[in-house]
Amino acid sequence: MKKHGVNPVTGKKLSIKELIPLKFNKDDQGNFRCPVTFKTFTPNSHIVTIRQTGNVYALEAVQELNLKAGHLKDLLTDEPFQRKDIITLQDPNNLEKFNMEQFHHVKLDLKTKSEIEAEKKAMQDPKFYIRRMNNETRETLERLEKEYVPPERMQEIPEETADELNAAHYSQGRVAAGFTSTAMDPVTHQKAAVLDAESVRYSRVTKNGYVRIVSNYGVINLELYCKQAPRACENFITHCKNGYYNNTRFHRVIRNFMASILCSLETLISLVYSMQGGDPTGTGKGGESIWGKPFKDEIIHSLSHDQRGVLSMANRGSDTNQSQL
Structure with missing residues (x-):
């Protein structure tokens, strides 16, 4: 003034x-x-x-x-x-x-406006509010400023909404949880649980699948139990369609061996020899599923690997199925 x-x-x-x-x-x-x-x-x-x-x-x-x-x-x-x-x-x-930014002296005086912006930026630093500090405190704050790594923010996963295709016949259970647990938010209306996409797709599979293998020793017709073993069948059929098995060989032939695991597919197998294939590298160590990772076993007790002509997934342990059979 x-x-x-x-x-x-x-x-x-x-x-x-x-x-x-x-x-x-x-x-x-x-x-x-x-x-x-x-x-x-x-x-x-x-x-x-x-x-x-x-x-x-x-x-x-x-x-x-x-x-x-x-x-x-x-x-x-x-x-x-x-x-x-x-x-x-x-x-x-x-x-x-x-609003100070609308004040007359701030609008006309660019230096004052820049000072206000600088002060706003400085106020974001906790040290702005500390008028006095000893050397130990100053060193601690400087070290913290160099070494501190802010925690990663977890991305919020959008909640799935049930529709006529993926709605389960049971609820999410949030109403009961809200009434019985103080750790849960209170919920007063029921919502149907959402089935995963895989369960919805596989529930619609009702028929068997058929695949023909053409080899240098002839043709082998396969019947696939798609309803009982949908994952194994989808993996096998998709690999057949995209040519994954083309020009591969049965890399392992074992005499007087009969696999004891329960099966999920059916094909030709000798009473004297067991054959293993489905590995593009031909070493028995390669191959992968269509999902890029091993998938779970599908154990069907009514289907046993105990006779000629049975095809099963070959793996190295429980739930390690990929492309070999």
């Missing part, structure tokens, strides 16, 4: 003589309050002052005791005033009025 002679907020002419010294009332703890209602001022309080006296009040006190009562006199000094003499100091419903 001494330099420019204008109101730094509005840009209108203003002198120091026109400034109004404010008179705040405090409680025993030193908090500012309304001298009439004795309510402590907070960031959500609507605060006003009277131009003639500078006394600061809560707006509700002025409204109830001055405006509604038609008694336009200061509540402490009894000095008369007009409506236009009521000045708003804080209005939680009009935050734009108190």
